Amino acid sequence: MKLRILAISIAIFMLIAAGCSNSSNEGAKDKDGGNANGDTQTIKVAVQPWVGNGPFWIAEEKGIDEKHGIKIETVPFEQDSDMNAAFASDKVDVANLATHTTIRMKSNQDLDMKAIIFMDESHDADAILATKDIQSVKDFKGQKVAFEEGATSELLLQQALSEEGMTLDDVETVFMPAPQAGLSMISSDVKTAVTYAPYIKEVLDKKKDEGVHLLYTGNNSPGLISDIVVGKTKFFEDNPEAKESLRAVWDEALQYWRDHEEEGNEIVAKGSGITADELPSILSGLKFYNSEEQSEKVSSGELRKAAENIQKLMLEGGSMKNEINLDEIFDME
Incomplete structure (x- = not known):
């Protein structure tokens, strides 16, 4: 009887030890940003049927996201209000928002958030x-x-x-x-x-x-109409590698689109609910930015000037309650 109890005790001890060993390795990152066991972090990205989201659809389709240790899951919304509500209530991790929407949400809802990617700017679109x-x-x-x-x-x-x-x-x-x-x-x-x-x-x-x-x-009015990738500050604090991973995915997917225009257009047209034939006329009115181009826009002061103008217009129009410190939301350098 004592031998049986001893054997059971040893077995339990070994199971606990094995569990502790697994726990100590859980979440360890490999060199590509994924887990040591090959898992990748899923990041829910709120999007609407707008071609500006194109690089994220391409990343999903071509597996570019997983190369950088994350799995992007685009979550589609038809209305601005629905997407904004999902972001505010943490139903998604990040959102592709208009710059003016981000500034207004910071003012009216006092959300602690960071804009990490300047996606695109509308010219004739x-x-x-x-x-x-x-x-x-x-x-x-x-x-x-x-x-x-x-x-x-x-x-x-x-x-x-x-x-x-x-x-x-x-x-x-x-x-x-x-x-x-x-x-x-x-x-x-x-x-x-x-x-x-x-x-x-x-x-x-x-x-x-x-x-x-x-x-x-x-x-x-250059810079007035633009889109940015935004996440809660807490999300980036809890997931310190997510910011750079998202930037790397955006850059590679955007370059893939530039290098494989016809294939990229097919993917983007599908995601935005239009035909590939309609896409060129839309794209001619848009300018996309990779990280290098984005940094130039930030360092030149263009982005700050445009954001200040946006804030001024919304304060005058009454859609914003209070002026905000714009430096608190832009994290793009």
Whole structure:
């Protein structure tokens, strides 16, 4: 009986020792950033059907993420509000947000977060369209203007108006999603609308003969419309390698797209819900940034200047409660 008890005791001791040994190795990182047993960290990335997210879709498709010790899981959302809520409540780890959205969330919700990648900047991919009888922003006064409230469209409109000493109070606002804003131009319900690609081309193709034209675009205010990768500060503190891994994945996937344009376009078109034929016209209005290009934008002060302007517009428009310290959210050098 005593021998049996002794044998059981020894067996239990050996099991505990083995468990402790495994625990001591759990989470150990290999040279590529994964676990010693080959596991990789899954990072949930909130995205919308927008081509600016292209490099992350390519990374998923081609396994570029796992080369850098992480597994990217893109989580799709249709509406800004749903994606923002998921990020704020930690349903996702990081989110690909518009720069102005990030600044507003910091002000209104006091989220402790860091922007780590400057993804892209809109040039002609966001625009204000107008009928032939409206030839300047001053002509907007008293007119119906269709745009999506709280989105990049509103920011672009605010910028255009502010340059003429005007505000949203000078126009008759018609709130609707950006795709519907474009359709409202096609149906002649409004004379002015703010939308983005590919809806810009759709409106111009159908209404150009009637004099509908581009009146103001992101090119008129560089850096105003841009996208960034944002994560909670605590997430990066708990996962110290995630920041550099995400940057490395972004850079390699973006370069893969540049080197394999046709294949990359197919992947990105699928992710954004359009055809590959529609993509070139959208991409012509966008500029993507890798880490080196991003660093130049930061060191030159361009990013800071654009962020200050964005904050000013939102404070004036009332969509932000309080001014924030912009240095607290940008971590891109």
